[in-house]
Amino acid sequence: MEPTVGDLSDPLINHTEGQLFLHEAFKIIVEEVLCKGTDVKEKVCEWKEPEELALLLDLELREKGEQKEKLLQRVRDVAKYSVKTSHPRFFNQQFAGVDYHSLAGRFLSEALNTNLFTYEVAPVFVLMEAEVLRGLRELVGWTEGDGLFCPGGSTSNMYALNLARYRLYPEVKSQGLWSLPRLTIFTSPESHYSVKKGAAFMGFGMDNVIFVKGAVPHFVSCTSGTTVQGAFDPLDRIADVCDKHKLWLHVDAAWGGSVLFSKKHRHLMKGVNRANSVAWNPHKMLVAGLQCSVLLLKDTTNLLKKCHGANASYLFQQDKFYDVNLDIGDKSVQCSRKVDCLKLWLMWKAVGSTGLEQRVDKAFFHTRYLVEQMKKRDGFQLLREVAPVIKERMMKQGTMMVGYQPLGDRVNFFRITILSPLISQKDLDFFLDEIERLGNDV
């Protein structure tokens, strides 16, 4: 029997019921994630072994749907057992904190559910992305140029690699790497692993990320804010070398790029205006929320489109009634591409460049404060070798979160990431006290 529309009942096609559910879920989100989740008196995480957590969450997907009350309990459980990354004692990653304007922008982006490929489906966001990119480029020191929001800094770095080889050998797009000499990529051992991952993914091979005799150097990837130590490469000096040898200079400023907002700290990236491309993640130091990552380009020759374009006729018709240059989708190697500009735009509108500058200055201020306090305490050298034990105790008690790792010939040490403007000096004092407390018998 043919189904009729009446037969195809589906619980949440009902807007009234659906919106009621959304309202109740919103209340739980505010309560659990934004109130309790940022309360310094609450735990950062509610550690459970995977087997136990799987049981608690009842993850299995079944034939039949569930009732509203049960689903709302699930929303509560997901919140409860998730890590509170906006908690003032979450120092574990290069993201932390919450900005409510950005969050409102993210909710709005999700509700509007569109894609950044053509002006007709995303008129507001095509124009907004262009304006945000313009604002960021201005900070780099470029009055012209191009760019794109990407799903993360690794993708931004890969785009830069692709543009560089295309600029040098445009035939790579049609013929592949076989028609090219072996190309090498220069970067420091402290650069982010995405350079190597990208090189493998894009057919360069990881081995070519170091100097190989007889091959053609074509790309230099500098880092502004290394992942572990937060170090800044000397861009001006590297740019001199790149100029001389006509190499593509890329700056991976995923972590450090936000210093460009700060009059006090932007000297760390002096010379960035001489780069060909810059990758920068406002979801890190600016607290714009995941994901918010841009690739900025000095190029004015439409290289992005030439390099990535495939002219799909179902999206990018050339006989449209408006300027088809507004259909930016062909600049990307994605087809669907999330709207990631609105959260940054709304936050920027709310606090202004001055507010963002203050965030950066505050992160530096807090970092200096912590270093000074640490110097005053004995015993912090010793801690290094026992990091995994302290980390386990920390997680199981849920009092704070901070990562550890070895580096070179140094054994494990804690890598504290300080960025959220929601933390206070008290939280940093707590960090030191807590490391001492957790490690007092080891």
Add this chain to the structure above:
Amino acid sequence: MEPTVGDLSDPLINHTEGQLFLHEAFKIIVEEVLCKGTDVKEKVCEWKEPEELALLLDLELREKGEQKEKLLQRVRDVAKYSVKTSHPRFFNQQFAGVDYHSLAGRFLSEALNTNLFTYEVAPVFVLMEAEVLRGLRELVGWTEGDGLFCPGGSTSNMYALNLARYRLYPEVKSQGLWSLPRLTIFTSPESHYSVKKGAAFMGFGMDNVIFVKGAVPHFVSCTSGTTVQGAFDPLDRIADVCDKHKLWLHVDAAWGGSVLFSKKHRHLMKGVNRANSVAWNPHKMLVAGLQCSVLLLKDTTNLLKKCHGANASYLFQQDKFYDVNLDIGDKSVQCSRKVDCLKLWLMWKAVGSTGLEQRVDKAFFHTRYLVEQMKKRDGFQLLREVAPVIKERMMKQGTMMVGYQPLGDRVNFFRITILSPLISQKDLDFFLDEIERLGNDV
């Protein structure tokens, strides 16, 4: 002078004010996007020329922040001038409609703001993603395997390409394509453009996406649900050829994969269990919201990790206190990776596999209905050549949205995408009436 914490005031570091703003923004989102935006009596889009829209939105980013009332007006304006993709008369793309459970899951994901790279920062989502992937693999017919959520179907397709060449020539990861014979990729002319884009991005070259004499065929990309015509390749017959020549069989089921939920329509993908990899976007036919895209793998040898792994020591420490296989981040070529599983999981929990099956059946039912009604009307052949004119009138009046395009030697025709369970037969009748009305004098 050193800044003190007190100097670094920042309007929305105040949780109370911030949450108040979020509440008010939420109200606007519900009103503008979810109530008005889905109301059949309202417009699908409020067309503005780019210059005018830029002025209306006042996009410029400034030094000083703005007051709350102004920011809330901005939220309202962004909603007002954005396309209403959940409107019952939005037929323009392969996404449409709204599922409120999914949307609640998306708000929760945004508020929790974490990354899917390690168990320690995403315990709930590491387990949840695994369970959702398991459920989807089961529909493909695999009791074991692997997989990952990716930022869109194009990325899923690229991952499959990378895994295939790595399986055949593992040295590609370190040495690049130069050490390999020329590799070719087989696909139909109707396949999505991402196969060609991916080939260029990954160093294969677009020319190698067709048969090239003397080169090594290594990858066959079939399509389940082509972008323009919705056609399904005969997987069983292609699998026979791939078996014989030991080729990697990839199925790009970004659009069509959801038929696997339907007992009535899953025959369209008969043989999919013989594939090596399947790309499937639940954000399309299942209305899971952008972005929700998976790559499913039959592989049980940890190929994803071997092929993409870079063993970053700051994230993937091997001396952790829990099973480090739960740290799935190294399977991805991204570092930050959004949580895209929760929306699908919550929606699946809410309506069950049965509810999702009904969505697919309803989309097919509506498509058949439209074809029947169209056959009853004269004049629909003629329309083709005037599609751009009708489209312009449609957009400027905002009554509905549908895409057009040429194909082969056929001139422009309308490509209507029917998927949202929120549409009714009335909306399809309207579509036909409206095309007639808009085109009555051309």
